Amino acid sequence: MVKILVSLGSNIYSKQNIDRARRMLAYYFPDVVFTQSIITTASDGKYPFPFRNVLAVFHSDLPLDEVIQKLKMIEFAMGRQPRDKDAGKVIIDIDLLQYGDEIVRPDDYERAYVQSLLTQLIS
Template structure:
């Protein structure tokens, strides 16, 4: 079993969409633990609405590719479209940040909100 760290973000009906994504993740990964959510403002001007962000941690024997596939299935089931980010609309964004000891998205991992939420996982 390897430790998995996932980030979730939404800026459209964010509370409902984050809650729905949590339930869907818990369906696939029953041992998942979530941080409380925080509200952040995007640095990119195309995002006019604030984001709700959450981290999730769970353990799995699945290869990282299969985990990413499940995350993308959740995004698709929630109605995410590839063109949405271009219009500043993020129904749900779920990213695999860490797989075991490997940081897969170092730029995302270093974001202030991720680092702030990581302290909520440790405590």
């Protein structure tokens, strides 16, 4: 079993979409633990609406590519469309940050809100 860290973000009906994504993650990964949510704004001005962000940690025997596939399947099931991002709309974004000892997305891992939320998982 490897430890997996993911981030969840939404800026459209964010509370409902994050809650739905939590339920779907818990279905596939029953030991999942979530942080509280935090509200952030994108610094690049590309997204007009604030984001609700959450971190989740769970364990799995699945290979890295299968974990990514499950996360993308959840995004698709929730209605995420590639063209939505161009409109500044993110129904749900689930990013794999860490798989075992490997930091998969180092730039995302270093974001201030991720570092802030990580303290909730450590304590």
